Amino acid sequence: MSEKQELSIPQHEAPNSDDLPEGWLRVGSLDMDAQGIARRPDGKVVFIEGALPFEVVSVQVGRKKNNWEQGTVTQIHSESSQRVTPGCPHFGLHAGACGGCKMQHLEASAQVAIKQRVLEDNLWHLGKVKADTMLRPIEGPTWGYRYRARMSVRYVIKKGEVLIGFHERKSRYIADMKVCRILPPHVSAMLMPLRALIAQMEARETLPQIELACGDEVTAMVLRHLEPLSDSDKDKLRAFGEKHQVQWWLQPKGPDTVHLLDTGGPQLSYGLPDFGITMPFRPTDFTQVNPFINRVLVARSLRLLNAQKTERVIDWFCGLGNFTLPIATQAAEVLGIEGAETLVARSRDNYARNQADRPEGQALAPTSFVARNLFEMTPAMLVADGTADKWLVDPPREGAFALAKALAELHENHELRQGWTPPQRIVYVSCNPATLARDAGLLVHRAGYRCVSAGVINMFAHTAHVESMAVFELA
Numbered sequence: 001m002s003e004k005q006e007l008s009i010p011q012h013e014a015p016n017s018d019d020l021p022e023g024w025l026r027v028g029s030l031d032m033d034a035q036g037i038a039r040r041p042d043g044k045v046v047f048i049e050g051a052l053p054f055e056v057v058s059v060q061v062g063r064k065k066n067n068w069e070q071g072t073v074t075q076i077h078s079e080s081s082q083r084v085t086p087g088c089p090h091f092g093l094h095a096g097a098c099g100g101c102k103m104q105h106l107e108a109s110a111q112v113a114i115k116q117r118v119l120e121d122n123l124w125h126l127g128k129v130k131a132d133t134m135l136r137p138i139e140g141p142t143w144g145y146r147y148r149a150r151m152s153v154r155y156v157i158k159k160g161e162v163l164i165g166f167h168e169r170k171s172r173y174i175a176d177m178k179v180c181r182i183l184p185p186h187v188s189a190m191l192m193p194l195r196a197l198i199a200q201m202e203a204r205e206t207l208p209q210i211e212l213a214c215g216d217e218v219t220a221m222v223l224r225h226l227e228p229l230s231d232s233d234k235d236k237l238r239a240f241g242e243k244h245q246v247q248w249w250l251q252p253k254g255p256d257t258v259h260l261l262d263t264g265g266p267q268l269s270y271g272l273p274d275f276g277i278t279m280p281f282r283p284t285d286f287t288q289v290n291p292f293i294n295r296v297l298v299a300r301s302l303r304l305l306n307a308q309k310t311e312r313v314i315d316w317f318c319g320l321g322n323f324t325l326p327i328a329t330q331a332a333e334v335l336g337i338e339g340a341e342t343l344v345a346r347s348r349d350n351y352a353r354n355q356a357d358r359p360e361g362q363a364l365a366p367t368s369f370v371a372r373n374l375f376e377m378t379p380a381m382l383v384a385d386g387t388a389d390k391w392l393v394d395p396p397r398e399g400a401f402a403l404a405k406a407l408a409e410l411h412e413n414h415e416l417r418q419g420w421t422p423p424q425r426i427v428y429v430s431c432n433p434a435t436l437a438r439d440a441g442l443l444v445h446r447a448g449y450r451c452v453s454a455g456v457i458n459m460f461a462h463t464a465h466v467e468s469m470a471v472f473e474l475a
């Protein structure tokens with residue numbers, strides 16, 4: 001927590017506790033780490049793990065600074081009506097609790113409301129932007145949604161057992177996860193058999209990680225191995241794969257070395273049925289974590305984009321074409337730009353395959369894909385990409401600062417434009433409300449846009465992660 005953040009907490013978010021018995025605290029709101037925020041009678045702010053807004057609690061303080069303290073709730077004197085029983089036995093504040101979820105003690109709809117407030121606060125405090133309207137949050141299943149996960153693996157020699165899962169709260173140890181409610185149920189049910197499998201393998205001490213990637217039909221697991229695997233270990237993987245319907249991929253070194261244990265199986269893919277699109281992918285490609293929400297997100301984004309048959313659209317940070325291909329079912333021409341060469345190659349393949357499978361009269365619009373580092377965009381590059389009527393922007397956590405800045409510079413200096421005109425509408429999808437807010441500030445205050453709407457997407461239920469979107473129109 002930076003000094004600035006500590007001091008900028010508004011009074012209503014951390015109400016005073018001077019009318020309460022000594023040591024009791026009244027909680028105002030939650031911070032981005034799902035910690036309750038309270039204020040001591042002397043004005044000091046206290047961040048409290050396990051406390052919810054409107055609760056009155058006692059706290060055991062861990063860290064102390066001049067202006068703030070951080071601690072853990074020890075007793076709840078007055079409980080929030082939105083407190084619920086956590087759905088997973090590994091969730092909690094106890095020693096060994098899993099650090100994967102932070103909000104299971106709060107009702108799902110209240111989690112979404114808090115995320116919406118985080119978005120609005122960020123837009124206002126960091127970007128000085130207020131959306132004309134807030135969009136209805138995009139919600140989906142709150143359990144069994146996590147189709148992608150990187151799980152650590154450790155063989156604990158002393159106990160002779162294997163742990164597989166996420167890290168314990170505030171620790172480098174792996175939680176003793178026997179089930180996981182946010183993973184798909186069939187994967188959760190596989191955790192203990194997976195532990196038994198690894199424990200039987202000769203290579204058990206040199207297998208640090210399993211990466212999970214589920215498609216609509218195929219469950220893929222990428223096993224990182226530091227030493228070559230013996231034939232007998234490979235056979236154990238095959239037997240497990242057959243029994244549990246897992247497609248094994250092996251990773252002996254860096255990401256480029258990922259390959260199938262046995263070729264010839266079904267292909268990992270997900271569908272976007274609203275658009276008649278199927279997206280084959282490799283387990284290490286970027287794909288959205290939650291396929292249920294992704295379908296709604298793509299449909300909502302395209303509705304907001306409202307691309308017409310006469311329009312050219314650019315999809316920035318296009319990945320494997322998750323938005324690009326659906327846009328190509330509606331626009332006249334599409335350009336997808338992405339940093340990772342492998343994803344650009346995948347998006348080209350996916351375009352060609354989908355085009356070949358389209359029904360008569362429903363061909364995809366002409367679409368090209370380009371590999372480029374978009375953190376280094378300049379006004380000249382933007383002009384060279386040509387005029388587009390609309391943009392879809394879906395950057396990584398760092399945001400799309402260079403892109404927004406180039407747009408601002410072209411707005412401020414007409415001579416640079418050379419006949420180029422800015423997009424009429426931008427739909428910006430974000431996994432980090434702080435960078436969205438920063439870029440929104442540039443678009444609104446320097447590039448001539450209005451923020452017409454914004455909203456949250458509950459892509460990662462029970463975690464503090466905020467996924468959001470905003471729509472900008474040329475004013």
Ligand SMILES: C[S@@+](CC[C@H](N)C(=O)[O-])C[C@H]1O[C@@H](n2cnc3c(N)ncnc32)[C@H](O)[C@@H]1O
Nearest residue numbers: 317318319322338339340373374375394395396
């Ligand atoms: C949030 S993902 C979105 C991908 C895609 N729109 C989707 O929905 O699957 C962000 C994408 O930005 C790409 N990326 C990250 N850094 C980049 C950079 N500097 N320049 C261009 N692309 C970058 C990543 O490879 C990733 O595909």
Ligand code: SF4
Nearest residue numbers: 088098100101180181
């Ligand atoms: S990540 Fe899984 S195991 Fe960990 S608390 Fe969440 S649901 Fe439970």
